Amino acid sequence: MKDKKIPKLLDDAIKRNTHDIDVITKNLKLPWLKLDLDFGVWDETDIAYLRTSEDWRTKWKFSDVDKNSYQVRNWNGKLLFGPEKFDDFLELSSAGEHDHDEDSKCRFYREKFKYGWYETNTISRRINSVIPDNDLNLVNSYVLPPDGYVFPHRDYAIDGMGLAKIYIAVKWSDGNVFGQYGCGDIPIKQGDVFLINNYSLPHWVRNGSDEDRIVLDISANLHSSKIKESIIRSFKRCFGQVYG
Amino acid sequence: MKIDIELRSDYRNTKPICKIYSKKTTYQVVVDKEQLFSRDFELDEKDTLNIEFTNKDGVDDNVVYLDRILVDDIDIQHFIYEGEFFPEYAPDWLKEQKELPPSSYKPCTELRLKGTWKLQIKTPIWKMIMEKWIQDER
Numbered sequence: 001m002k003d004k005k006i007p008k009l010l011d012d013a014i015k016r017n018t019h020d021i022d023v024i025t026k027n028l029k030l031p032w033l034k035l036d037l038d039f040g041v042w043d044e045t046d047i048a049y050l051r052t053s054e055d056w057r058t059k060w061k062f063s064d065v066d067k068n069s070y071q072v073r074n075w076n077g078k079l080l081f082g083p084e085k086f087d088d089f090l091e092l093s094s095a096g097e098h099d100h101d102e103d104s105k106c107r108f109y110r111e112k113f114k115y116g117w118y119e120t121n122t123i124s125r126r127i128n129s130v131i132p133d134n135d136l137n138l139v140n141s142y143v144l145p146p147d148g149y150v151f152p153h154r155d156y157a158i159d160g161m162g163l164a165k166i167y168i169a170v171k172w173s174d175g176n177v178f179g180q181y182g183c184g185d186i187p188i189k190q191g192d193v194f195l196i197n198n199y200s201l202p203h204w205v206r207n208g209s210d211e212d213r214i215v216l217d218i219s220a221n222l223h224s225s226k227i228k229e230s231i232i233r234s235f236k237r238c239f240g241q242v243y244g
Numbered sequence: 245m246k247i248d249i250e251l252r253s254d255y256r257n258t259k260p261i262c263k264i265y266s267k268k269t270t271y272q273v274v275v276d277k278e279q280l281f282s283r284d285f286e287l288d289e290k291d292t293l294n295i296e297f298t299n300k301d302g303v304d305d306n307v308v309y310l311d312r313i314l315v316d317d318i319d320i321q322h323f324i325y326e327g328e329f330f331p332e333y334a335p336d337w338l339k340e341q342k343e344l345p346p347s348s349y350k351p352c353t354e355l356r357l358k359g360t361w362k363l364q365i366k367t368p369i370w371k372m373i374m375e376k377w378i379q380d381e382r
Binding site (some may be wrong): 200 | 319368373374377378380382
């Protein structure tokens with residue numbers, strides 16, 4: 001067919017429509033996306049370091065902990081990277097009108113406080129091999145013992161994010177559930193890395209296995225080069241054109 | 245479907261009486277200082293849980309408190325504040341008012357006037373709760 005001049009807007013759209021991770025992570029409201037980031041294999045030393053019985057809600061001074069206690073059983077966690085002056089950060093970040101989740105608060109106040117590792121070790125080095133410190137907002141473990149659960153709930157973000165939480169299944173035995181309303185369960189297997197949207201849909205977790213479920217949660221700048229490339233590769237795998 | 249309601253009341257001599265009903269099921273309960281109401285209701289897919297305070301005694305100043313509601317064994321803690329109370333003002337008292345009082349109160353978990361507290365419910369309850377979260381645009 002003979003080339004015909006087409007309107008500039010359409011021409012630009014056709015020629016310049018590259019993948020935009022802001023559109024993918026914010027606008028689409030995808031419930032999850034499996035990433036191919038390689039953090040290596042988590043060994044027993046890592047697992048022992050991440051394991052904790054520290055109550056996550058107490059650590060973050062959640063309001064109404066007693067009133068809502070029936071909704072959570074043994075939701076524990078350990079901070080690995082975040083604001084150095086954590087109490088000052090909590091005071092400022094808790095003053096808002098609504099409860100926003102911990103990842104969102106750490107993103108929002110990233111320039112206001114000095115952030116760093118609370119301890120450097122093989123875990124911090126392994127995460128830094130993929131994501132540099134200046135692109136990290138929060139790194140923590142979530143530990144859910146057998147029979148632990150978190151009721152269906154929805155989290156809220158200050159910054160309108162969707163897909164945002166990098167979720168590494170360090171120890172994930174059969175019987176664990178991470179459900180997203182209307183979408184079934186996230187198909188997580190031990191060692192997987194997922195980008196999860198905990199802001200658009202009600203979701204819930206339960207450990208129905210006989211072992212602790214241990215997850216690394218990372219809030220990071222998604223434009224960080226390795227993350228960005230992985231998001232685009234994953235998106236293309238899920239939604240790209242399939243060639244014969 | 246089972247509905248459990250934890251009620252409390254204040255009174256000196258006149259225990260509050262409430263009619264608790266859906267479209268197809270009605271019960272009456274005399275509310276003690278602390279009262280656990282637990283009954284089976286026939287519920288339509290879209291229904292209304294009504295709690296009607298029928299014997300408000302202005303002299304005794306009896307009051308009913310709605311502390312907790314479970315429908316189908318699910319605590320609807322987050323949605324009890326969606327309930328709206330429609331008071332029935334005494335006609336003579338109403339005529340004397342220069343400014344009309346509100347026709348309803350929401351949120352309201354203390355029934356201090358004769359009237360009916362209404363909560364719209366949809367079954368299955370777990371889905372109703374999920375759908376409300378999805379629609380929350382805060």
